[in-house]
Amino acid sequence: MKPVLLARKISHGPGNRPRLSEFDLQLQPGDRLGLLGVNGAGKSTLMQILAGILAPASGEIEIRGNRLDRAGPSLRRHIGFLPQRIPVYPELSVNENLAWAGQLRGLGGEALGNAIDAVLQQVQLGEYRKRLAGRLSAGMTQRLGLAQALVHSPAILILDEPTAGLDPLQTEQIRELVAGLSAETSVILATHLLDDVQRLCNRVILLDAGRKKAEHEVTPELDLLKHFRQHAGGGALEATS
Amino acid sequence: MIGVIALHEWRRLRAGMMFWVLLAFGQLIIAWLGFAQLEAFAKIAPQLKAAGSLLGVTDLVLVPTLNTLVLIMLLGMPLLAMGSLAGETHSGRISLWLSSPVSGSQIILGKILGLWLASMPLLLSACATLAALGLGIDFDWPRFLLAVAGMLLLSLWLGCIALFISGLFDHPAAALAASYGALLFLWLLDSLSGTGAPWYWLALLPHVEPWFQGLLRSQDIVFFVATGAVAAQLGVYSIARRRGEI
Numbered sequence: 501m502k503p504v505l506l507a508r509k510i511s512h513g514p515g516n517r518p519r520l521s522e523f524d525l526q527l528q529p530g531d532r533l534g535l536l537g538v539n540g541a542g543k544s545t546l547m548q549i550l551a552g553i554l555a556p557a558s559g560e561i562e563i564r565g566n567r568l569d570r571a572g573p574s575l576r577r578h579i580g581f582l583p584q585r586i587p588v589y590p591e592l593s594v595n596e597n598l599a600w601a602g603q604l605r606g607l608g609g610e611a612l613g614n615a616i617d618a619v620l621q622q623v624q625l626g627e628y629r630k631r632l633a634g635r636l637s638a639g640m641t642q643r644l645g646l647a648q649a650l651v652h653s654p655a656i657l658i659l660d661e662p663t664a665g666l667d668p669l670q671t672e673q674i675r676e677l678v679a680g681l682s683a684e685t686s687v688i689l690a691t692h693l694l695d696d697v698q699r700l701c702n703r704v705i706l707l708d709a710g711r712k713k714a715e716h717e718v719t720p721e722l723d724l725l726k727h728f729r730q731h732a733g734g735g736a737l738e739a740t741s
Numbered sequence: 742m743i744g745v746i747a748l749h750e751w752r753r754l755r756a757g758m759m760f761w762v763l764l765a766f767g768q769l770i771i772a773w774l775g776f777a778q779l780e781a782f783a784k785i786a787p788q789l790k791a792a793g794s795l796l797g798v799t800d801l802v803l804v805p806t807l808n809t810l811v812l813i814m815l816l817g818m819p820l821l822a823m824g825s826l827a828g829e830t831h832s833g834r835i836s837l838w839l840s841s842p843v844s845g846s847q848i849i850l851g852k853i854l855g856l857w858l859a860s861m862p863l864l865l866s867a868c869a870t871l872a873a874l875g876l877g878i879d880f881d882w883p884r885f886l887l888a889v890a891g892m893l894l895l896s897l898w899l900g901c902i903a904l905f906i907s908g909l910f911d912h913p914a915a916a917l918a919a920s921y922g923a924l925l926f927l928w929l930l931d932s933l934s935g936t937g938a939p940w941y942w943l944a945l946l947p948h949v950e951p952w953f954q955g956l957l958r959s960q961d962i963v964f965f966v967a968t969g970a971v972a973a974q975l976g977v978y979s980i981a982r983r984r985g986e987i
Contacts, residue, residue: 574842584833589756604837604841
């Protein structure tokens with residue numbers, strides 16, 4: 501099957517201390533890929549590169565067979581990105597924030613209205629559509645961010661620590677939303693929570709100091725903690741010892 | 742897409758407090774100053790007539806009030822523009838823009854147009870206040886309309902400059918301070934240097950005042966179009982740099 505996203509030997513940062521080093525990644529349609537690593541492992545840098553916010557210093561990225569650096573900005577239409585800091589306008593309503601996210605990704609008219617209705621139902625914010633985004637709780641803001649990333653029905657959804665800073669109940673709501681995404685959407689989920697990977701992903705890549713250390717299929721038998729200690733925690737432990 | 746971004750920018754600014762404070766403050770100052778100038782003019786009008794002076798309401802009421810409007814625009818546009826790029830970066834919303842399938846030039850042109858739209862209520866309400874004078878007294882309409890057209894170009898130019906500076910910083914307050922520094926420098930440049938100085942052509946007021954005197958000069962239009970375009974291009978460059986494209 502042709503991968504929906506392909507990254508070959510992507511690197512970023514200064515040569516003597518790269519934030520990401522010769523990283524390879526392949527995402528198949530419907531994949532749920534977890535990126536697991538400690539803080540500073542390079543997850544956010546990788547997310548930003550895959551979302552088209554940063555260009556890699558070397559290497560190439562293909563989305564549906566087209567090179568991201570050659571096809572121009574229009575290729576970003578296939579990507580939905582939820583960064584760690586939710587990009588909402590607090591002075592605008594939930595509806596206006598979603599309309600803007602959709603318009604920015606090329607939706608308009610009736611299609612935009614239908615997409616907003618559908619995504620609001622999906623993230624269960626329908627009754628709050630007229631509320632100012634600045635008046636939402638942390639969990640609701642996170643759901644709004646997720647709705648912004650989903651409103652244009654992207655083929656690839658990139659989530660950068662979507663449950664960070666949420667209470668257990670809100671974390672559970674976000675996990676349920678991600679788990680309930682359609683099989684047509686491929687997901688890349690950066691996290692340092694083993695539970696997120698175990699429950700939401702079918703594959704996991706362990707990162708440390710900008711390098712891929714291991715890649716596994718996620719099965720109930722997989723001892724993630726052991727692998728995390730062995731691979732992803734290494735750099736951090738060395739750095740602190 | 743440029744129009745969509747412009748409308749979003751206008752909606753965002755209109756939803757904030759700054760826009761309304763600026764509009765109220767600007768309108769108050771212009772109305773108060775306009776009528777104070779008119780009152781002063783009414784007192785000296787008989788003497789002017791007796792002395793055979795050619796100075797009329799356009800010179801003694803309109804021009805000083807428009808000069809104040811220029812100052813209000815210089816102070817107001819950086820306040821509106823500081824959130825446009827520096828504010829987006831500071832709040833983390835820049836990721837939404839940079840990850841979108843929109844080119845840097847569309848973002849910059851849309852935001853400039855949005856800032857220009859947001860300056861319209863202040864500009865047009867101030868001009869309408871001044872135009873109301875024309876209903877009751879002898880008024881030089883062609884000169885007034887040229888001044889209004891000039892102010893429209895000036896506000897567009899201010900949007901280009903303030904947005905470019907906003908793109909250089911990650912914090913709106915830093916962008917505001919830098920914009921004020923740059924615009925104050927351009928505003929005072931003619932009084933700080935003689936007309937023969939090589940940088941005199943960069944001074945702002947010598948390019949604005951001719952409009953208020955009823956002079957339409959190509960060199961003034963070239964100044965605003967050229968420097969505004971350079972600022973817009975540098976803004977596009979700053980987006981490309983953020984995206985790591987260059």
